[in-house]
Amino acid sequence: MTKLVSQSAEETIRAGEAFGSGLRAGAVVGLVGDLGAGKTHFAKGVALSQGLDPEQVSSPTFTIAHEYRGDGIPIYHLDCYRLEDEDELERSGAHTYIASDGICLIEWPQRIEALLPPGTILVSIRHEPEGGRLIQILPPDGHG
Numbered sequence: 619m620t621k622l623v624s625q626s627a628e629e630t631i632r633a634g635e636a637f638g639s640g641l642r643a644g645a646v647v648g649l650v651g652d653l654g655a656g657k658t659h660f661a662k663g664v665a666l667s668q669g670l671d672p673e674q675v676s677s678p679t680f681t682i683a684h685e686y687r688g689d690g691i692p693i694y695h696l697d698c699y700r701l702e703d704e705d706e707l708e709r710s711g712a713h714t715y716i717a718s719d720g721i722c723l724i725e726w727p728q729r730i731e732a733l734l735p736p737g738t739i740l741v742s743i744r745h746e747p748e749g750g751r752l753i754q755i756l757p758p759d760g761h762g
Contacts, residue, residue, distance in 0.1 A: 620755040623746065630656040630743070631672060633753055634663020637741070641667070641721050643691050646735055648727030651743035656751050657725045660743060664723060665693055677725065683712040692720035698729040707733065 624630040641647070641664070649657040662672035668690030678684040678697040686693040694715035698707065707713045707730050715722050716733060727734055740756040 619757065622753050624656065624751045624753055625749070627656070627659045630659040630751060630753070631663040631666065634660035635666045636663070637755060638664030638667030638721070641691070643719050643721070644717075646716055646722045646738045647724065648734065648738055648740045649723060649725045649743065650727060650740055652745070655743040655745060656753075657743055660741060660753070661693075661695055661723050661725075664721065668693060668721070682707070682710050683715060685715075692718075694718055694720050694722045696722065696724045698724060698726040701726075701729050704730045704733050 622633060624633055649660060651657050658675065658677045662675040665675045665686055666672045668688055670686050670688040670690070670693065674686055675695065676684070678695055679699055682696060684695045686695065696712055696715060701707055713733055716735060724730070727738070727740070737758040739758050742754040742756070744752050746752050
């Protein structure tokens, strides 16, 4: 498990960029954390690692999925916060991103746990009582 503490949104973006530079096509990453923890900032960094403008990246809370395409691997960014269950994701068609040719970033992956494939990497982001955010990267299948 990798751990680091971020003191700012910019540091969280840089952590996401460093992490994203090691991802390959087909990677599925669950971003776990409370509202406002920094999941979308981390996703901005992953986008940056693939040559995308991080300003393009926003939370897909109301649309469930965003696609980002640039010079690198495509990124599919899902937000499952508002989903009632896995069936709702399947009905939306967004579940197809999980088995895609890109990098699939999933905010609130615990809401669709049954749909997460083996090899899913979990990134936990949480506010620390003494300040900053603790970012923990669990190895594939560290969620089970």
